Amino acid sequence: MTNPLHEDARSAWAWRRYAGGREPQPIHPAVGAVILNALLPGDHVELIADAVSQSTLVPLPRLSRRERPLDLAVRTLRAWFLVDRGTGGIAVLPGTPSSAGHSSDPGAPWEVTGWTNALKAIDGRHFYFKVFLDSLESPEFAILTTGAGEHIMRLPESPGVPLPPDPRLLSDAPARPLPEQPILPTDWRAAEMIACRHMREFGFPDAALTGGSRDNGLDVVAAEAVAQVKMQGTPVGAPVVQQLRGARPDSPYHLFYSTSGYTASALEAAGELDVCLFRIDGSGAVTAVNQDARSLEHSGLLAAMPDEVVSYVRGVRQRVTEAFLGTDIDRARARELYSGQHLRLWGYLNRAVENVTKERVPASPRSSVIFHHHTELLAAVYFRELGIPYPGGARDQPLPGTATVETLDDYYA
Known part of the structure; x- marks a missing residue:
């Protein structure tokens, strides 16, 4: 049994x-x-x-x-x-x-x-x-x-948390297209082809090599993105990253690909200029190096998913963020049912915030829906147990057995 x-x-x-x-x-x-x-x-x-x-x-x-x-x-x-x-x-x-x-x-x-x-x-x-x-x-x-907030992997449904698209009706197929025959970065031409394929895979289907024209030093161009590729023996420095940003400043996205990594000053410059940094390893695999690059990869994969999944994921991220911004540690402490409860509950909310702020490449539409629904259930635990509405936590609710004191403000709001 x-x-x-x-x-x-x-x-x-x-x-x-x-x-x-x-x-x-x-x-x-x-x-x-x-x-x-x-x-x-x-x-x-x-x-x-x-x-x-x-x-x-x-x-x-x-x-x-x-x-x-x-x-x-x-x-x-x-x-x-x-x-x-x-x-x-x-x-x-x-x-x-x-x-x-x-x-x-x-x-x-x-x-x-x-x-x-x-x-x-x-x-x-x-x-x-x-x-x-x-x-x-x-x-x-x-x-x-x-508490279990940082570890738990299954939660019951919670009132106030929207139901997700039915995961059973979504595909388990990877969001990422099946890889083509790998290209090894044997020379600068191969490195540029790897960068071009990567851009097509992650949201820029019109990406193309510039060939011999070397368009202002650019190696790959698309309607909404430009990229430069460097295959050299030393890490790429800040001046080259800055040159990429200036080559076509009106482009929405600037991507840099390197086979040798980046210096600390290059990482700092990329952060200031919103340049996405990627590294190509010896097998031809491409890895996002900075947060801008990770966000771009996530957005590209998410955009390839069904519209209902994209809408749901964005809604979860917005609701969890609004809920977190509406928290108040003094109010939480005043509402706890036993000493230290708000700290145990914080583990649930903290995990939810980490889930929506640290870019996560979705394995499939089904996996993405499950991950984000669990994330929202984690956040809701904090607010439900403290008697604060979710999402946002902007309006108080009386604790069981208590009454809200009315003021003139309640009638002239």
Whole structure:
């Protein structure tokens, strides 16, 4: 029988992490159902681990997972669940995953390695428990201390987050066209052909070699882009990059290709002049060197995707950016349900912002949709848990059990 923890979006990622760990103990499907039934609306599982619990702290730090039958510790976004593996009995310990001290030294045997906690359940009982870990360097330890936002790869749907185009209806085919026969940069002519092919592949289908004309020193030209190619023994310097920018200043895009890399001053000049720098390696592969080049590659691949995908991806990026710009650390701290909650939630928003600010070449339309939908769900966790609307976070909502104080401004807005 399949465990419901495996199927449910609220727990699927944590379940897979647990099942793929070292010597995981079996979890009966009925116990999995109990865990899912205990989740409040909007909550999800960050961590599942073997554990022991008792009424005193001593001698938890020294306990081995070999010494007694193991129960389960389940860390959700909002609470700890201590679960009796045999009966399915569950104790809910809300709030921070506060630590009573690491239960093992970095060099301790695997059987002893873990994390010791002391918390109070909602029924008033005090619990001392030890969560066993495969390693203190594992992602599970980071999840305990800072939350799962930087690691989690599956989240349930969230109200207020637009549904994406159905990934099942999108192609798994790579967005990048299938490569032609590779060209090796054996001489300057071959290097120019590599640059020309690269430009055609990434959004400039009319790119053409200038041939013998050497149009103001340009080697490849297109309606919206110009490029220069250098095959030399030393890194390209700033003066040549600056000359490219001045050769046709009205062109929307300026690309530079080098087989030997760039000096620090060339990188600085390219950043100031919006020149896209690429490097051609010995196999003929082209790599983006600076942020302008990475953005250009991403835009070129994205433009080749279906219109609905392009529109959706741009919408996600705009909403996540607006939401981030609307954050306020003081407001977040005032709204947290337990001390330090806003910091754990920040990991989710931080990962979402990294996803939309660090250019990522989409592998396929389907992959791009899934990646951006997950990104938006990450961002929404931060705002939903703090009671702030998403996207933007510009308008407050009352926390549960509180009321907004009305002012004249509310009536004359």
